[in-house]
Each structure stands twice: as structure tokens, then as C-alpha cells.
Amino acid sequence: MLWTRRRFISxxxxxxxxxxxxxxxxxxxxxxxxxxxxxxxxxxxxxxLREAKKLKAxxxxxxxxxxxxxxxxxxxxxxxxxxxxxxxxGVAEDASFGFGVRVIVNGAWGFAASxxxxxxxxxxxxGEAVIIAKANASIQPKPLQLAPVKAYRDRWVTPHDVDPxxxxxxxxxxxxxxxxxxxxxxxxxxxxxxxxxLRSEDKYFASSEGSSIQQxxxxxxxxxxxxxxxxxxxLSRTRNYVPTQASAGWEYVPEMNLEENARRIREEVLEHxxxxxxxxxxxxxxxxPNHLMLTIHESVAHPTELDRALGYxxxxxxxxxxxPDKIGKRVASDHCTFVGDRTTPRGLATVGYDDDGxxxxxxxxxxxxxxxxxxxxxxxxxxxxxxxxHGCSQADSWATVPFQRMPNVHLKAGPADTTLExxxxxxxDGVLIDGRGSYSIDQQRYNFQFGGDAFWEIKxxxxxxxxxxxxxxxxxxxxxxNCDGTAGPAYWRLFGTTGDAKGEPTQINSIxxxxxxxxxxxxxxxxxx
Amino acid sequence: MITQEEAKKLTAKVLGLTTFPECHLTLxxxxxxxxxxxxxxxxxxxxxxxHNLTIAVTREGRTGVMAVNDFDDASLKAAMLQAEELAKIxxxxxxxxxxxxxxxxxxxxxxxxxxxTARAPQMIPHVKTIIDAAMAAKMVAAGLIERxxxxxxxxNKAGLFGYHRSSDSQLTTTIRMxxxxxxxxxxxxxMKLTSLDSKGLAATxxxxxxxxxxxxxxxxxKYTVVLEPTATGDLVRLMTGGxxxxxxxxxxxxxxxxxxxxxxxxxxxxxFVTLRMDPFDPRQPSSPWTxxxxxxxxxTWIDKxxxxxxxxxxxxxxxTGKKATPGAFGGFGGGRGGGGGGGAAGSLIMEGxxxxxxxxxxxVERGLLITHLWYIRGVxxxxxxxxxxxxxxxxxxxxxxxxxxxxxxxxLESPVRLLRNAKRIGTAMRVRGLExxxxxxxxxxxxxxxxxxxxxAV
Numbered sequence: 001m002l003w004t005r006r007r008f009i010s011x012x013x014x015x016x017x018x019x020x021x022x023x024x025x026x027x028x029x030x031x032x033x034x035x036x037x038x039x040x041x042x043x044x045x046x047x048x049l050r051e052a053k054k055l056k057a058x059x060x061x062x063x064x065x066x067x068x069x070x071x072x073x074x075x076x077x078x079x080x081x082x083x084x085x086x087x088x089x090g091v092a093e094d095a096s097f098g099f100g101v102r103v104i105v106n107g108a109w110g111f112a113a114s115x116x117x118x119x120x121x122x123x124x125x126x127g128e129a130v131i132i133a134k135a136n137a138s139i140q141p142k143p144l145q146l147a148p149v150k151a152y153r154d155r156w157v158t159p160h161d162v163d164p165x166x167x168x169x170x171x172x173x174x175x176x177x178x179x180x181x182x183x184x185x186x187x188x189x190x191x192x193x194x195x196x197x198l199r200s201e202d203k204y205f206a207s208s209e210g211s212s213i214q215q216x217x218x219x220x221x222x223x224x225x226x227x228x229x230x231x232x233x234x235l236s237r238t239r240n241y242v243p244t245q246a247s248a249g250w251e252y253v254p255e256m257n258l259e260e261n262a263r264r265i266r267e268e269v270l271e272h273x274x275x276x277x278x279x280x281x282x283x284x285x286x287x288x289p290n291h292l293m294l295t296i297h298e299s300v301a302h303p304t305e306l307d308r309a310l311g312y313x314x315x316x317x318x319x320x321x322x323x324p325d326k327i328g329k330r331v332a333s334d335h336c337t338f339v340g341d342r343t344t345p346r347g348l349a350t351v352g353y354d355d356d357g358x359x360x361x362x363x364x365x366x367x368x369x370x371x372x373x374x375x376x377x378x379x380x381x382x383x384x385x386x387x388x389x390h391g392c393s394q395a396d397s398w399a400t401v402p403f404q405r406m407p408n409v410h411l412k413a414g415p416a417d418t419t420l421e422x423x424x425x426x427x428x429d430g431v432l433i434d435g436r437g438s439y440s441i442d443q444q445r446y447n448f449q450f451g452g453d454a455f456w457e458i459k460x461x462x463x464x465x466x467x468x469x470x471x472x473x474x475x476x477x478x479x480x481x482n483c484d485g486t487a488g489p490a491y492w493r494l495f496g497t498t499g500d501a502k503g504e505p506t507q508i509n510s511i512x513x514x515x516x517x518x519x520x521x522x523x524x525x526x527x528x529x
Numbered sequence: 530m531i532t533q534e535e536a537k538k539l540t541a542k543v544l545g546l547t548t549f550p551e552c553h554l555t556l557x558x559x560x561x562x563x564x565x566x567x568x569x570x571x572x573x574x575x576x577x578x579x580h581n582l583t584i585a586v587t588r589e590g591r592t593g594v595m596a597v598n599d600f601d602d603a604s605l606k607a608a609m610l611q612a613e614e615l616a617k618i619x620x621x622x623x624x625x626x627x628x629x630x631x632x633x634x635x636x637x638x639x640x641x642x643x644x645x646t647a648r649a650p651q652m653i654p655h656v657k658t659i660i661d662a663a664m665a666a667k668m669v670a671a672g673l674i675e676r677x678x679x680x681x682x683x684x685n686k687a688g689l690f691g692y693h694r695s696s697d698s699q700l701t702t703t704i705r706m707x708x709x710x711x712x713x714x715x716x717x718x719x720m721k722l723t724s725l726d727s728k729g730l731a732a733t734x735x736x737x738x739x740x741x742x743x744x745x746x747x748x749x750x751k752y753t754v755v756l757e758p759t760a761t762g763d764l765v766r767l768m769t770g771g772x773x774x775x776x777x778x779x780x781x782x783x784x785x786x787x788x789x790x791x792x793x794x795x796x797x798x799x800x801f802v803t804l805r806m807d808p809f810d811p812r813q814p815s816s817p818w819t820x821x822x823x824x825x826x827x828x829t830w831i832d833k834x835x836x837x838x839x840x841x842x843x844x845x846x847x848x849t850g851k852k853a854t855p856g857a858f859g860g861f862g863g864g865r866g867g868g869g870g871g872g873a874a875g876s877l878i879m880e881g882x883x884x885x886x887x888x889x890x891x892x893v894e895r896g897l898l899i900t901h902l903w904y905i906r907g908v909x910x911x912x913x914x915x916x917x918x919x920x921x922x923x924x925x926x927x928x929x930x931x932x933x934x935x936x937x938x939x940x941l942e943s944p945v946r947l948l949r950n951a952k953r954i955g956t957a958m959r960v961r962g963l964e965x966x967x968x969x970x971x972x973x974x975x976x977x978x979x980x981x982x983x984x985x986a987v
Contacts, residue, residue, distance in 0.1 A: 075861065077861065080845075080848045080849070081848070086624060087620060088622055089619050089620045089622055091592070091594065091616075092594035092595070092596070092615070093594070094595075094596040095596065095599075096581070096597075096598050097599060098598065109572075110574065111573065111575045111576075111577075112577065113576075113578065115598045115599075128576050129576075131649070132574045132575070132649060135650075136574050138657075140570050141568070141569060169615060169618045169619075173618060173619065173620065227781075229779065229780045231787070231789060234780065234785060234786070236780060310568070311567055311671065311705070311709075312568065312572055314669075314671035314703045314705060314712075315565075315567065315714075318903075399577040399578075400577070401573045401575050440905070440916045440918070442903065442920075442986035443986050444985070445986075446984055446986050447939055447982055447985065447986065449916045449941070451908060473982050504563075504565055504675075505561070505673075528908045528909060528941070529908060529909035529911075529912040
């Protein structure tokens with residue numbers, strides 16, 4: 001049936017008129033120390049659970065979600081003709097409120113979603129999900145099997161002192177103004193820009209297995225960049241500073257050190273513009289945490305997604321070089337222990353519960369180079385003989401289907417007495433790479449080419465001047481086997497990535513990866529444009 | 530979905546909620562139905578509705594933007610108040626221009642009712658056709674069938690109003706050997722769901738999968754390539770950002786000349802290269818307005834090899850005494866490549882010829898036939914150098930014939946150099962790459978395509 005606005009307007013006027021107030025009241029801050037969800041959410045959700053039962057669904061869950069997103073930006077560029085510096089601001093907020101219902105009927109999933117949060121619409125959409133599940137069951141090779149989960153009644157909130165969305169906008173603009181002005185103090189820099197992105201997710205989950213979970217999740221992203229142009233050589237270069245993207249309160253923002261780093265990158269972008277190109281060939285690499293995090297993301301975290309390894313993403317994201325038969329086998333050197341962890345403080349994938357209602361957990365994926373386990377959801381755990389899900393189910397909106405998404409995946413720090421200086425001292429001919437550049441990897445995660453944001457030459461155990469036009473290519477299992485050292489816990493840093501795409505239609509996820517500076521031997525370095 | 534009258538009524542009501550002199554509204558409403566399949570079974574399917582109203586208010590050059598999806602009076606009033614509060618705090622935007630007034634938007638024919646309303650009964654038979662064909666060939670199918678219906682409306686206090694409905698659909702499939710030793714892909718975006726050819730797509734993907742078994746390892750190096758239309762589209766769509774007049778003037782695009790100036794008017798590509806946008810082409814949907822809310826129109830970027838136009842947004846057009854053009858990539862960020870997200874950017878066309886893919890293959894002494902490309906990422910925003918990999922079928926061509934399957938390879942090349950090295954083009958068709966770019970693109974023969982490493986991926 002075609003959804004019409006007339007139908008939407010006429011569906012339940014009394015509730016709709018108050019629907020904004022409804023979102024505000026449903027997700028209002030709880031009474032102090034309350035650990036139970038708002039009973040009004042539970043009442044709304046009951047409409048889905050009741051309807052699903054009536055329609056003979058063997059399982060049902062509903063997520064009622066409000067997403068808020070605040071974006072502040074400032075760019076300073078010279079005005080054409082006058083050369084005067086113009087400050088171009090951007091100030092915007094989004095709010096989105098709705099629900100999604102998932103059911104199992106005849107052993108198959110069905111899902112439907114709507115932005116009209118009323119009892120009637122919840123029941124109607126549950127019926128739509130049942131229709132879809134019945135249709136899907138007609139081509140379902142085996143009935144779904146869900147790993148058991150405890151029933152929880154709980155409320156979870158990202159630990160924070162100050163809600164970033166409640167901080168006055170003026171304070172945010174003033175901060176960005178200071179930051180960008182720092183960049184433009186160097187007149188040879190063509191443009192500077194900075195932005196802050198503050199997000200919150202109010203999420204309520206209820207299932208036919210008795211769970212009722214309310215969560216409030218916060219995320220803060222920031223970015224500063226400087227661009228320099230050499231008209232004579234027809235060259236332009238940009239240097240970025242991307243502070244740790246964190247699940248945190250506003251009290252974290254001063255730790256980003258945006259102004260101090262703006263001063264640093266305005267110098268480095270000029271050095272980068274004048275830097276000689278790298279001489280290609282086999283070299284040793286020292287990868288800093290704000291670079292290595294994305295290498296981990298692409299070459300370890302994605303390949304250990306179980307749905308990918310089993311062929312469920314074959315049509316888009318691809319399959320994996322790590323398949324379940326590799327459990328117990330070596331794919332990296334002894335220095336490499338990777339953990340999946342949805343409990344890491346400030347991690348972007350850190351939550352109380354996943355979208356299957358599974359409590360957040362930590363688990364070992366690769367132990368000293370040996371594959372131990374995969375990222376799983378409730379409907380996958382049995383496929384590798386595990387009895388419980390690792391809690392990796394997530395949807396990026398109330399309107400999208402939960403499926404297996406990456407937890408925070410970290411490389412454990414090396415011995416306490418290993419320093420960055422030790423790693424550099426052991427390199428005769430190499431490159432130190434900082435920040436994110438161009439990242440590309442094949443659909444089974446074997447062949448990759450990764451670039452960075454800034455590069456320094458290492459010669460005779462010493463860090464020298466900047467280089468330009470650097471990328472490196474390798475075959476993932478060889479690359480991790482060539483890891484011969486990672487710095488100790490004092491150097492371990494968490495960095496986030498906020499635009500991870502997977503699934504069809506594509507869903508976007510945010511994840512953090514922690515690591516220390518790490519050394520890799522004999523890697524193919526290439527020179528790019 | 531929201532009708533034109535309802536959109537008019539809603540936007541008029543919201544415009545009446547502010548005392549600010551400028552207010553611009555963008556209303557979107559969409560409905561999507563899809564089914565995903567893998568391992569010869571359905572994995573997920575969804576039916577979802579979404580809507581959104583973005584309010585942008587401006588006073589004394591200060592703009593605040595608030596987007597909501599609650600359309601009741603109280604929510605709209607609260608959203609307007611929030612937009613006004615943001616505008617009061619925001620610094621003035623020195624690049625802001627006065628709002629555009631009433632416009633006559635052209636008709637673009639973008640809606641197919643049968644596609645817009647299709648659900649499982651119309652979609653699942655396509656899935657079944659593909660899975661049955663894969664099973665009969667003892668192979669494993671994965672894929673997606675999707676259709677969408679989208680309503681957009683714009684309105685402002687200066688009297689602007691526009692309303693547009695569009696629908697679209699696509700079917701893609703990857704068919705693999707059960708042991709993972711080979712893979713074939715086929716895909717079809719279509720304005721009409723009824724035109725989706727599931728049988729044909731299954732046959733193509735199965736044939737590729739059969740032929741690609743036991744690929745040989747070739748040395749890295751530069752190769753003559755025959756790109757199927759999807760592979761051409763994967764790269765050529767990334768050129769559009771380079772046409773930004775502003776970024777070119779500022780020395781940041783491939784069209785910027787050393788010391789200043791641009792390549793506008795110069796013959797830079799072979800004679801047979803023509804790249805243009807046509808929002809009235811019935812093969813693909815397009816918005817009737819540009820990203821500046823002006824009426825869309827046809828525009829040619831490369832005309833028979835000559836750089837024919839640069840893209841101007843209203844601000845840069847005003848600064849330079851030019852006319853604003855269609856294309857969502859005329860602004861500050863335009864130089865970095867990318868297909869452009871709005872306006873008429875979705876209507877990109879690279880002209881083809883009457884030659885078939887087989888004709889192209891016949892003319893190649895030694896080269897590689899490439900099905901499509903994957904994980905394409907920009908390496909240099911100015912030269913538009915990209916890296917990525919071949920996927921789901923690469924074949925050696927020797928003396929005009931496909932002879933041997935070849936292992937996947939990484940490429941490192943700019944679409945600009947690709948087109949400069951193009952030798953011949955074939956028939957053009959609508960394509961949609963794995964990473965989303967939609968355009969009409971031809972098959973193409975190009976020389977000296979750099980392939981610096983080999984991939985073990987199947």
C-alpha cells in the first residue's frame with residue numbers, strides 16, 4: 001500500500017500533534033540513577049510485540065530511535081580580486097525520529113520502518129514486516145537460528161559530564177574561529193577550515209524475548225585542515241589534523257588541542273608542498289596510530305566480519321581472506337594481538353547493548369598472530385559453533401535493518417619498554433607515516449594501497465625531513481607477518497573512523513581502533529602523483 | 530507520498546512561521562523497498578518510509594539550518610525557532626547571495642508508477658530467477674533488487690516553489706563458485722522495474738564465473754584495457770569535480786594551468802570524447818533544479834575533445850561575471866573529484882558509438898578486458914589520480930580474442946589520463962558502479978593503463 005501524507009495526517013492526530021513533544025518526553029533525562037527505561041517507550045513497543053504475536057511471528061524486536069546531529073564549520077579563504085580573508089560559516093542541525101520493526105516468520109527475517117511513531121502505525125508497520133518475512137521465507141534455504149540472550153531491563157548512557165548538544169552554539173563557533181585564524185596567521189597558506197560534528201542517538205530496544213533497553217549514545221568528531229597552493233608548479237597540498245573522534249561529553253573537546261595543532265599543520269602544509277617525492281622501493285615503515293588505525297580497520301577488522309567471511313556480502317563489500325577454517329592458523333606475526341571491544345571508554349562503537357539486545361563485550365580476534373574468532377550477531381554465532389553472539393549487530397538508523405557491524409578493534413600495545421624512538425632507531429631506510437590518506441583494498445582484503453597525510457624520511461635510525469607523494473602497497477597476510485614491533489602502552493592511542501560503509505543499501509558506521517606506533521619491514525613504497 | 534498541493538500547503542505554513550526576511554525550505558519524502566540475497570537465499574528485506582524538512586533562515590547574512598522529520602505544528606514551530614536561534618549566533622556569510630525568486634522549472638520525466646509502487650510480488654520473482662539459474666549451474670548467487678520513490682520540494686520567501694517526483698530501480702548479482710574459486714558480476718540500473726532482465730543478468734554473471742576459473746598471474750605493468758561500460762563509468766564519473774571554475778581559478782584542478790589560467794577551449798582529449806549532462810534524457814532521473822535552485826539545463830563539459838565549459842555556482846558566477854551553470858560541483862569543494870550529489874549531476878553522459886564490445890575486443894592485439902572496478906579512492910585531488918582494483922572477471926585479449934582468465938590487478942590512474950589515452954569507444958548504456966555512481970557510459974579501449982600490483986582476491 002502506498003504511504004501518503006494524507007494517510008499519515010489522518011492516522012492518529014491526537015498523538016501526532018504532540019509527536020515532537022513525544023520524542024522529547026520519551027527520551028527525557030531520567031530521574032537520578034534510574035536504571036529502567038521510560039515506561040511510555042515500553043507501552044509503545046508493546047504494540048509491535050503484540051501485533052507480531054497475533055500474526056504468528058516467532059520473534060519480534062522494535063527500535064524507537066531519535067538521532068540528532070549538529071554541524072558547525074568555518075572556512076577562511078582569500079576573496080577573489082581583493083585577497084581579503086573571508087570567513088564562511090556553516091551552522092546546521094538535524095533531528096530524525098522513527099521506529100523499525102524486525103520479525104521472524106517461518107524462519108525468515110522481515111523488516112519495516114516508519115517515521116510516524118504512533119500505536120496504530122507501529123501495529124501497521126509490524127504487519128508490513130510480517131508480509132515481507134513471509135515472502136522471504138519462500139526462498140529461505142534454512143530457517144534462522146538465534147543464539148540465546150538474557151532478557152535485560154536497563155538504561156545505558158555514554159559516560160559524560162556535559163552533553164555536547166546542550167553547549168551553546170556561540171561557544172563552538174568561537175572555538176572554530178580561533179582555530180582557523182591560527183591557520184591563516186601564516187599568510188602563505190591558501191585556505192584553512194575546521195569543523196565540529198556532535199551527534200546523539202536515543203535508542204529504545206524491546207524484544208519478544210523480554211528485553212527492554214534504553215540507551216543514550218554521544219559522539220564528537222572534529223577536523224582541521226590547511227591547504228597550500230604553488231601556482232608556478234601547479235601544485236596544491238592539504239594537511240589535516242583529525243583529533244580522536246570520541247564517544248564522549250563536551251569536557252573532552254579541550255583535549256582535542258585544536259588550536260595547538262592548527263599552528264602545527266599550518267607549518268607542515270608548507271613543508272609538505274615543498275617536500276621532495278619519495279624514492280620508490282622496498283622500505284621499512286613506522287606507522288603512527290592515527291594512520292595505522294585505518295590499516296587495522298581495512299585489513300584486520302573487515303576481514304574478520306563473519307557475514308563477509310561466509311559470503312553474505314559477496315555482492316558488494318566482498319568476502320574475506322580469513323575464513324572460518326583459518327581459526328587456529330597464523331595470519332600475522334607474534335607481535336599482533338587484536339581484540340574486538342564494544343566497552344572501550346570513548347570508543348565510537350562503544351554501547352551498553354547491540355541492536356540484538358546483546359550486552360556489550362570484549363573478545364579476542366587474533367592472539368599473537370593466530371586467528372581465534374570472528375565478529376558475530378545472534379543469527380550467525382552458531383555458524384562457527386559458538387554459543388553466544390559477540391554483540392556486533394547494529395543499524396545506522398531507525399529506518400535500516402540491523403546486521404553485523406564492526407566493534408572497536410584494537411591492536412594490543414607492545415612491551416612497556418618499547419618506545420617510538422626504539423622503533424625508529426632500528427630503521428636504516430624507511431618512512432614514518434602520520435594521518436589518513438587514500439585507502440583502497442580488494443574485496444577479499446588481500447591487496448591494499450594505503451597513503452597517509454604526512455610522511456617523514458627515516459635514514460640511519462633518525463627521523464629526517466618531510467617527503468611527498470608516498471603510498472605503500474602489500475598483500476595483507478605478508479604485511480602483518482612483517483610486523484616486528486609495536487610501542488608500549490604509553491604510546492597506545494585510540495582513533496576513530498566515522499564513515500564506514502557496508503551492506504546494501506549502504507549503511508554507515510563509526511568505529512574506533514587503538515594501537516601504538518608500529519614497525520613493518522620491507523614494504524613496497526610507491527610514488528604517486 | 531506528499532502531493533504537490535500538500536507540499537505547497539506545508540511549505541507555505543512553515544514559511545509563515547518566521548519573521549526573518551529569508552527562509553528556504555527543502556522537503557524530501559521517500560519510500561524504499563528492497564531484497565538482498567546471498568548464498569542462494571534471501572538475507573534481508575525492507576520496506577521503509579522517510580521524510581525530512583530542512584529549514585534555512587537568514588537575516589543580515591547570518592544563516593541557521595535545522596532539519597526535522599516531525600511535521601506537526603508544534604514540531605515545525607520548534608524547528609523554526611531553533612533555526613532562527615542558530616542564525617542569530619552564526620557569523621555572517623560573506624559569500625551569501627540574495628535568494629532566487631520564482632522560477633519556471635522544466636519538466637523532467639522521472640517517474641514510473643509501476644516502479645514507484647512495486648513490492649515483494651514484483652521483486653522476488655527476479656531474485657528467484659537468479660538463484661534458480663545459479664543453482665542449476667552449481668554456483669552460488671548473491672545480489673540486491675531495489676526500487677525507490679522520492680519526492681522533493683523547494684520553496685522560499687522570495688516566491689520560489691518547485692516539486693518533483695522520481696523513481697528508480699536496480700538489480701545486481703554476483704555469482705560465485707561454491708569453493709570461491711571464481712566470481713562473475715552483472716548489474717542493471719533501470720528507470721522501469723519491468724525492464725529489469727534478471728534472466729539476462731544471471732546468464733552474464735554465470736558465464737563470467739565459468740570463464741574466469743583458474744586465472745593466470747600477469748606481471749604488473751601498463752596494459753591496453755577494454756573497459757566494459759560499468760568500468761568506464763566507475764572512473765569517468767570521478768572527473769566532474771575537476772570542472773569547478775572556482776577550484777580551477779584557484780589552481781586546484783587538472784584544468785588549472787601553471788602560473789594561472791585554465792585549459793578552457795583547448796583540445797585536450799581525443800575527438801570522440803564528449804562528456805555532457807542532459808537532465809531531459811529519459812534513460813535516467815534528474816532533478817529539474819540545480820544545486821543553486823535554478824532551472825536545470827543541458828551542458829557539455831567536453832565537446833569532441835575540447836574543454837567546453839567550467840562549472841560555476843551562483844557565487845563564483847557573480848564574482849567573475851559569468852552565468853551559473855548546472856552541476857553541483859561548481860563551488861569551493863568542487864576540485865576534489867566525485868560525481869556531484871545533486872542538481873543535474875546525476876544526468877552525466879559520456880557519448881558512445883555504434884561499435885559493440887565485441888567490435889572493440891576484435892581490434893585489440895594484446896590487452897585486458899575488465900568487467901568493473903572496486904574500492905576506488907582518490908590519491909591526488911588535483912590530477913584526480915585514483916587507485917582501485919579490478920573485480921569479478923578480468924580476461925586477456927590476444928589478437929582480437931578473449932583467450933585466458935587473468936588474476937585481479939590494482940590500477941593507479943587518473944580518469945583524465947585514461948581519456949587522453951582512449952583509442953576507441955563502444956555503445957553507451959546506463960551503468961551504476963558498486964560504489965554508487967550512476968551515468969551513461971560507453972565501453973572503451975585505452976592504452977598504457979598502469980597496473981602496479983596483483984591481487985589474490987577472487
